[in-house]
Amino acid sequence: MLTFLRRRIVSSALPLLVVVLGVFALARLTGNPASLYLPLNATAEMRANFTAKYGFDDPLLVQMAHYFGGVLRLDFGESLRTGESAAAMALRAFPATLQLAGTTMLLAVVLAVIVGSWAALKPNGIADRISSFVSMAAASVPDFWLAIMGIWVFAITLGWVPTSGVGGATSWILPIATLLLRPFGVLVQIVRGAMVTSLSEPYIKLARSKGASEFRVVTRHALRNAAAPALTVAGDLTVSLVNGAVVVESIFGWPGIGKLMIDSILQRDFAVLQAAVLLTAVSIFILNILIDLGYAGLDARVRPAGRRKKSSRAVSAVAAEPKERKIHVQTTP
């Protein structure tokens, strides 16, 4: 485990550095933000003072060295807009996005497992057709439209939920519902496909022949094998949610990091943008590790070599390396 973590940390350090460097350089290529922070009729002297104060007239490499020197001291700079610590602003906003993304994905996974399994049990049946329709809709409907329609229908017309904001449990409903559609649509197809494959495996026939209920067959046997690919896709979708919740956060007034990033981009608030990107990149790195660990937990075949336990937790032990496992079939009741 420690070796695995060490290797992942080392291999992820370079991409993290590239991301931060890239954001740093690209942001500054957009020019001096002085005009955004000074009055429209600020004099040339005021602009020069502002530029000098924040070092925007230094060569890019000098600015970069200054920034990374601060990073080593855990000083990520200050917001041009508010004067607050950029790191503090990013850390304050991030949990709200994690809450939103985490809750959305949890619900998406649970619902996708239920609907996907149901669809797989009867291919081309009603559930299968519904899930296909939902998937198509999810890929076609823009978040913005869905959010506004949700507000119009459920908040204004029906009065069931608040229009926006973060007060109370009901304020979660529309943002989550808006974000849920796309990952649910993707996952339900993944689960359906994996379940169809699993349900056609010989061990499923065996389980049925032994008298296992359909529920047990699905949940204890087939689903365990179908979980691995779904987990991988769910992980990718969670990453997308963390990055892509900006529309929902803006519309519903959700104080998350997506909105913070877009505001920072539009306001050329470089320090906050860099801090937010770095924080998001680190969290994606951690998330990917967790996905890998979860995947290994589900499927012994992908565990790091030499670490496999004798008793595999994966049903796919039946289909695992035949040279390591022997299949014993009970021929008598």
Added chain:
Amino acid sequence: MMSSAPKISGRARMTIALATGSVLALTGCSVANTGTSSGTDSDTVRIVLPIEPTTLEPCDATLSSTGVVVRSNITEPLIERDPTSGDLEPLLATSWEQTSDTEWTFTLREDVTFQDGTAFNAEAAAFAIDRAVNSDLGCDVEGQMFGDADVALEVVDDTTLKITTEAPDPVLPLRISFIEIGAPTDASAKVREPIGTGPYAIGQWDAGSKLTLNVNENYWGDAPAFKTAEYQWRSEGTVRAAMVTRGEADLALSLSADDGAGDLGLNYPNNETVALRFSGDIAPLDDIRVREAINYAIDRTGITDSLYAGASVPADQLVPPGVVGYNDSLKPWEFDLAKAKDLVAAAKADGVPVDEKITIVARADQFPKIAQMTEVLQEQLGQAGLNIEVKIAETSVGLQYQVRPFVLDEGAIAMIVQHGNQAGDASFSTDSYMTSQAQMSMFGSPEFDALLADAATKTGDDRQVAFADALAYERDNLVQFAYIARMSGVIGKSAAVNYEPNSLSGDELRLAEITPAS
């Protein structure tokens, strides 16, 4: 023996289920770092803004996003301008007089304290003004109202303050009315949450979520009707309007007619004028006939009727009625496409390269339907025979075209600008947009500069006449602009409150003017 799937023990399953349920339940209670919800309260007025203030620093209160919360609510100026009459009225100063060409003496109100209990006096006022105007803080009010000019301050006694300007300034009291007086604080750094003398103090600011002001129990003036003011922000106008219609907010600012506020949307004149500003030293806009042709080619009534349902009206000059210097004899250019074509043809015959492109530059989302207006203008000017391209840029890029140093390597530019004169005097518009060296002026003339400089030295009726004549001169001899529309704003107001919006409402929303509906 058949190898079966490894089992999760019943205890483990229960643990996982409980953990999952707990996460859901806990996260369903509150969003991280957002504080508690105040709910609906008859003593609370709820206001939804388009953006969160980046700061409440008083010397940046000329920024709309800051001023709408701070001005006359948390802090107060020495003098207040009546948005309807334009008159200057006493507030923290009870009187003022010009005691010499460059000196003004202010008499301050007694028995006023800041919200932290410290006394308001001449020394505190001097500190605030010095900090805002003379320091290196880069205050917005300095850039907007004073430029490079500094002021000298002399504390005569606790209630008497003398302010001396570098040059005679007949409108110093008007400039002073934009300086919000905060309690003395660090002169070398801005404060995010100030202490003032106003009827409200900052209660709690949940950054990203909500800002609450509580009534100042020791306020020197009349107590406001609401004990608490709660500000939230939503970037989408439709959501802000929905909050009012749904009863989640009492006031919603910066709406457009299409946001769905319906009968709860109140139109009001917001003093904003939209115009095309010409790069008058770049061909073909360097020929006055082309600039005149553009003016004749624009169907202003068509634009205001079709895009704004008549809520906006055609504009005739840069400053709105009620502003000192407004020339009521000037009328909007008439729409005459034939005349526009003739002017373009005449210029072409004289060798003016009228076929060279003119780019209409607009800042995205600067005001409602700016994109549509840009398309209409392109079509109308194209009918006059001009080669028009359109560029809609986000704010940071747009400002490169709007403010010096301009973008000068892309040919002739006609930039859509929206200018609001909240100060009530034409000099604040001409200094920004019309003199040859103004930060947002692309060309001028020495003669016009002289007219404006002379007008700026005058007072009273002479000042009114001088500026009015100067604006007429610009119209007849320079044509720096094509004035398009006098805009109006929309505020969503719930039936639970009484409030009459005025030209200042978008920049200074006085909470004391909001009362519960009976």
